[in-house]
Amino acid sequence: MDGLHVMTDSVIDKVVAVLVQINDMGVPVMLRFAHEMNGAWYAWGQKPDLYKSTWIKLTKAVRAKAKLTSTVWAANVAAGYPWTDTYSPAKGSPDFVAMDTNKDGAVDAKDDPFAPYYPGNDWVDWIGFSLFHFGPYPFGKNVVPESGAVAGVLEPATWSITQFASSMNKPFGVFEAGAVYYPSGSGANDAVLDASIKTTWLSQIAAMSKGSSNHARISLLMWFEIAKIENSGQARDFALFKSNEVADKIKPMLKAGAFVNNA
16 A cells, blocks of 8 residues: 555554654644645645545544644645646546546646645644745756745745635645755855855745735745755755855844744
8 A cells, every 4th residue: 555545544543642642742743744735746646535535534533632733734836737747647537537626627727736635624724835946947057036936936826825825714834945055056166156045035935924915924934954865866955054154144034033923
């Protein structure tokens, strides 16, 4: 078994037992289960009906015992949906039909990338998102984010995740954020460029953090604080505090309260 099929009653019991153990120490947990479920690259992806039923079953079990645990429903960005990949459903299958929200016989950018996978307000505590800057494709070139790049991801003309969160009256958080510097890419060994890429992305996120009348504000931000080697062998550095030069640019932003929102 793989993907959602591994979530048997016994597995759910084990998950809940771990959450209870953590909660009993007074530590709250935010459980982001099967994130990016609208993508086709994970075994649990693009299986809307099974995803929703599994989510509800898990959430019932969590709420029964793990009282300091909240659930986080975290989709992937709308741009590029439905991303034909390993786990894309066959045309005409029940999953395909569920994803074809406008019922035109196709699954494409005109279909809602969020609603088919949403288990309902009764079963969701937070709505989450991933927000990354990778630069232009093919990846590997160090480029400072363009003006309005974050707004373009969070509040596109159609299928805005912040608008979706607002319509569901749920708190919204960015549970993975990062801007990548490629150590072997153009501008290698350029700490100024590294810092500029990351501070620009952070500044744009901060500017969006207060939301608007029909767009949820960013209530939580988690940064992908890591430098890693991908399976392809490409080095990617997302870290804000690995380099003193970059950290020195970031710290004043944080001290100034760029992400403090009292609303």
